[in-house]
Amino acid sequence: AELMDVLFLCYMLCVVLCSRCRCPAHSNSFHGGMKMASSNIRYGEGVSREIGMDLQNLRAQNVCLMTDRNLSRLSPVKVVLESLTKNGVKYKLFDNVRVEPTDTSFKEAILFAKNDSFDVFVAVGGGSVIDTCKAANLYSCHPEADFLDFVNAPIGKGKPITGALKPLIAVPTTAGTGSETTGVAIFDYTPLKAKTGIASRAIRPTLGIVDPMHTLSMPERVTANSGFDVLCHALESYTALPYNQRSPCPPNPINRPAYQGSNPISDVWSRHALHVVAKYMKRAVRDPEDLEARSSMHLASVFAGIGFGNAGVHLCHGMSYPIAGNVKTHSAKGYSVEHPLVPHGLSVVLTSPAVFNFTAPMCPERHLEAAHILGADVRQLKRDDAGAVLADTLRQFLFDLQVEDGLGALGYSLDDIPALVKGTIPQERVTKLSPRGHTEEDLSQLFQASMKLY
Structure with a gap:
């Protein structure tokens, strides 16, 4: 079952309500406005079995599939791989994502992505996997960029992302980060012993496949x-x-x-x-x-x-x-x-x-x-x-x-x-x-x- 119809109806309802709102928090004149953005979401038991067809529909020729080593042995990844194989989708697997990623682990994944010509990215895992895949997609599409170019200021330069990225499909296996919906990728910046990240609507997944069967393994x-x-x-x-x-x-x-x-x-x-x-x-x-x-x-x-x-x-x-x-x-x-x-x-x-x-x-x-x-x-x-x-x-x-x-x-x-x-x-x-x-x-x-x- 698709959530998009529900999302659209709720969005339109909120727009109507907002236009009538006279509460102090929302009645001020503000020329900056706001923008609503989210990934497309598909939800339902077993929907991850459809991912091979989604990749076919995207005419994917070479898919980068990212996960972590623990998940690579578990059902969520197996279901996705079976769907890719069934639908004849060519892919390469990167299963060395670090739980709570660092700048170093991000760079390892980015190097993997740069060393090939991937046309679609797939992340199967929790927020660590999805965020790592977002970064790999971003920097492989901007090979000339320094790592800190897109990292949030003041640690990085916080440059806006203007170039197009490849499609990214996220298959979350935890019920927490919401990374399948957002344009945010978080990591530990080891020189400062603190987390930072990349925040841009450009890196949000094209599609989030939310299959509740995957949460049973948590x-x-x-x-x-x-x-x-x-x-x-x-x-x-x-x-x-x-x-x-x-x-x-x-x-x-x-x-x-x-x-x-x-x-x-x-x-x-x-x-x-x-x-x-x-x-x-x-x-x-x-x-x-x-x-x-x-x-x-x-x-x-x-x-x-x-x-x-x-x-x-x-x-x-x-x-x-x-x-x-x-x-x-x-x-x-x-x-x-x-x-x-x-x-x-x-x-x-x-x-x-x-x-x-x-x-x-x-x-x-x-x-x-x-x-x-x-x-x-x-x-x-x-x-x-x-x-x-x-x-x-x-x-x-x-x-x-x-x-x-x-x-x-x-x-x-x-x-x-x-x-x-x-x-x-x-x-x-x-x-x-x-x-x-x-x-x-x-x-x-x-x-x-x-x-x-x-």
Whole structure:
């Protein structure tokens, strides 16, 4: 079944509602406007078996298929390979994608892509695989570019992408990143021990094939951490600085960022994703055979991806990058990797109670609504209670899912806070979308408050 008809109807509904909106957040005159962008999405049990026909329809002659070594032995990749073989599609396999990719692992994949003449790219895996494939497509189509040319400023040059890329089909196997819908590719920049990325609508997949059968292979902790990414995507995009309060306006539409701030269209997707997370995430984590719950979380990842892919995220994500980048010895349960790892969703969610307690004064109604969706009774609460109640609701949610007790449980101490703050400062692409301005001292206090949760 296709989601595009539903997406279009919801889009048109939102446009109509937006034209009638007179609320303070959306009634200001703003000559910069906003833009809605997303990949085409196909959803349904078994739809990944159609990918061979999709590649035939694209008249693909030489396909680059990317995945990681663990997935290369599992059902999702086997199903895709069977479809390619059945339909006579020629391909070459790159299965050395790194979980939580780095600049080095990106460059390895880029070199693989440059050494051949691929006309279509296919990514089968989680956000790490899809993001790596986006980068390989981008730089193989711009062989003259330096690696930092398209990387977000201030780490890179943040140049706009003007040349055409090859079609990319993403087959997500986790319910978290939403990378199949977005023009964002995230990696660890090892010289700074912090994450950064590439953000441009030009790199978003042509098609996302969302097959909920693939999520049944996710271990419990992978399911949990992927779900936390969905949770924070929804919360951060819904509470981000409104699009019409951003400045300055880009001088040319090509310079309009992928992350534009909260807006009436993204709000629909983010809010709906939050409802799905509240209803199904605990079930999906606790029962790997609960197809309804895991299918719903797979769709929630798409919904939140459309939301944050246009609105953006803010402090939880900005602070998560140095948390993941400065990892020392933490070994993540459920992940088949040989290096220390703080999974992305975990690094994001551990600061969420402190962050939303901090941002609540700027849009308390939205924070109260989020707490209500996640199960809190907010009927007798005042606007001033918004931050505390959402923080408490998130702590209980994390406790119920047996999440590590704060950054301290990952091996961090108060002595590490200066390095964590230093790693957050370059993440202005997302941190500037916080609805509340912040200083380095504010960041220090947020990291300190996240050392222990319960």
